Amino acid sequence: MAATPTTPAPKTNHIGLTVIDYRGGKTTLCAGCGHNAISERVIDAAYEMGVQPENLVKLSGIGCSSKSPAYFVSRAHGFNAVHGRMPSVASGVALANHQVMLLGISGDGDTASIGIGQFVHLMRRNLPIIYIIEDNGVYGLTKGQFSATADVGAKLKTGVINDLPPIDTCALAIQLGATFVARSFSGDKRQLLTLLKAAIAHRGTVMLDVISPCVTFNDHEGSTKSYKYLKDHDEPVQEIGFVPSFENIDVDYDPGTTATVRMHDGSELRLRKLDRDYDATSKTGALRVMAEAHEKGEVLTGVFYVNTHAPSFTELLHLADEPLSRLPESVVRPSRQVLDEIMKGLQ
Numbered sequence: 001m002a003a004t005p006t007t008p009a010p011k012t013n014h015i016g017l018t019v020i021d022y023r024g025g026k027t028t029l030c031a032g033c034g035h036n037a038i039s040e041r042v043i044d045a046a047y048e049m050g051v052q053p054e055n056l057v058k059l060s061g062i063g064c065s066s067k068s069p070a071y072f073v074s075r076a077h078g079f080n081a082v083h084g085r086m087p088s089v090a091s092g093v094a095l096a097n098h099q100v101m102l103l104g105i106s107g108d109g110d111t112a113s114i115g116i117g118q119f120v121h122l123m124r125r126n127l128p129i130i131y132i133i134e135d136n137g138v139y140g141l142t143k144g145q146f147s148a149t150a151d152v153g154a155k156l157k158t159g160v161i162n163d164l165p166p167i168d169t170c171a172l173a174i175q176l177g178a179t180f181v182a183r184s185f186s187g188d189k190r191q192l193l194t195l196l197k198a199a200i201a202h203r204g205t206v207m208l209d210v211i212s213p214c215v216t217f218n219d220h221e222g223s224t225k226s227y228k229y230l231k232d233h234d235e236p237v238q239e240i241g242f243v244p245s246f247e248n249i250d251v252d253y254d255p256g257t258t259a260t261v262r263m264h265d266g267s268e269l270r271l272r273k274l275d276r277d278y279d280a281t282s283k284t285g286a287l288r289v290m291a292e293a294h295e296k297g298e299v300l301t302g303v304f305y306v307n308t309h310a311p312s313f314t315e316l317l318h319l320a321d322e323p324l325s326r327l328p329e330s331v332v333r334p335s336r337q338v339l340d341e342i343m344k345g346l347q
């Protein structure tokens with residue numbers, strides 16, 4: 001008698017979850033929007049790294065990009081903040097519970113226009129957060145006006161030309177103190193996935209600017225954030241490899257041309273040199289190379305700067321091991337006697 005065929009058990013990650021456990025709701029963004037590809041990579045990275053969904057806090061502001069957290073890891077916590085104000089909500093979450101993993105999704109408008117004040121202060125604190133800008137150079141949700149990351153000379157569909165210089169969010173983040181700064185392209189599956197996995201292993205501010213074409217308002221001839229422009233001008237500064245701590249670290253690599261960065265959890269980030277000599281541990285070197293590339297109209301991608309030694313904001317504050325949100329009132333509330341003494345001191 002022939003054996004009854006059995007359905008193979010679904011593949012699981014090292015915490016026993018399947019990729020389905022990391023999915024979100026069905027996207028309502030336009031078909032082909034770069035933001036959808038980023039959500040897919042977040043799902044893959046969270047699955048491959050074995051992120052505990054209930055330990056993840058997804059935060060965003062307002063925009064098509066800021067809707068994205070609804071489309072991945074439904075089992076996580078989520079907070080959709082006011083336009084450009086996600087960093088202050090994220091800071092509050094990190095202080096209330098420094099054991100959760102923060103993932104902020106913003107847009108170029110949300111970050112570099114209305115939210116720039118909050119963004120710069122977030123970057124200088126090195127708060128443990130992965131902050132992703134889904135960067136399409138326009139305000140997609142409000143029908144495609146230029147944002148502050150649009151390049152000089154970029155053209156809208158209506159023929160309007162941008163004559164203001166862009167804010168380079170990566171250069172700004174490096175200058176201000178973020179400790180893992182990278183740029184990628186939503187169409188580069190491999191590079192983006194590797195960067196996201198390394199970002200999960202980092203403890204400090206990860207600022208990841210992902211060029212993410214808006215197919216409805218900014219994917220035409222004359223745009224510098226279109227799929228075609230990126231395909232023609234994307235210049236990776238290095239080839240990126242990542243070996244998570246729970247995998248066999250002894251995989252072959254060429255140490256002569258590869259710089260290895262050991263991440264906080266013991267994982268290894270391997271940066272293999274390409275044509276140009278790029279040192280991702282030098283702030284000044286990174287800023288110079290980025291400025292030179294900008295003058296040539298190249299879109300550099302890869303890890304621009306990484307520093308695994310700087311203390312994160314929560315370490316600087318010497319917070320108690322037990323998260324504030326879990327401490328009982330009997331511990332966090334001063335007694336009547338203590339309050340009376342304080343009041344006496346004020347008289």
Ligand SMILES: Cc1ncc(C[n+]2csc(CCOP(=O)(O)OP(=O)(O)O)c2C)c(N)n1
Nearest residue numbers: 063064065083107108109110138139140141
């Ligand atoms: C306080 C406030 N001002 C303005 C708006 C209108 N508004 C909504 S989304 C948006 C810009 C979104 O652009 P971006 O962050 O780049 O996201 P995208 O839609 O391009 O992904 C603006 C100006 C708003 N919702 N709230």
Ligand code: SF4
Nearest residue numbers: 030033064140214215
């Ligand atoms: S309008 Fe642009 S940014 Fe918004 S969902 Fe559509 S393609 Fe994406």
Ligand SMILES: [Mg+2]
Nearest residue numbers: 107108136138
């Ligand atoms: Mg935008």
